[in-house]
Amino acid sequence: MKVAVTSEGPTLDYQVDPRFGRAGGFVIVDTETMETTYIDNGSSQVRAQGAGIQAAENVANAGAQVILTGYVGPKAFTALAAAKIKVGQDVDGMTVREAVEKFIRGDVPLADAPNAQEGGGK
Secondary structure: OEEEEEEOOOOOOOEEOOEOOOOOEEEEEEOOOOOEEEEEOHHHHOOOOOHHHHHHHHHHHOOOOEEEOOEOOHHHHHHHHHOOOEEEOOOOOOEHHHHHHHHHOOOOOEOOOOOOOOOOOO
8 A cells, every 4th residue: 555644854754744735745655565755745835825736636646545644624635535545634743654654553543524724724
């Protein structure tokens, strides 16, 4: 399974970026091998609006089936749901590796609603 994690940098040892749409990037992790690839999200960070929708497209194009992040706003959540990407929220405050390991153990509940206001704020 491919899991995308919002990240402040390109490896498993970086902190989870709590923002989805304006995250620094996404570490895409194969949960069977722990091999990673990185998607830079810089272009979405500077968008006046639509950052979450663009980020959802980037994650979908990478083949991820799950996104792990801190906070997801309503438009991004809708875009992820349309792409059939499940959302694990509230994994901020840990490394990408810790978030993936927590997900593999089954300790990250999958969300059925966004947990942030439009624009990604808490």
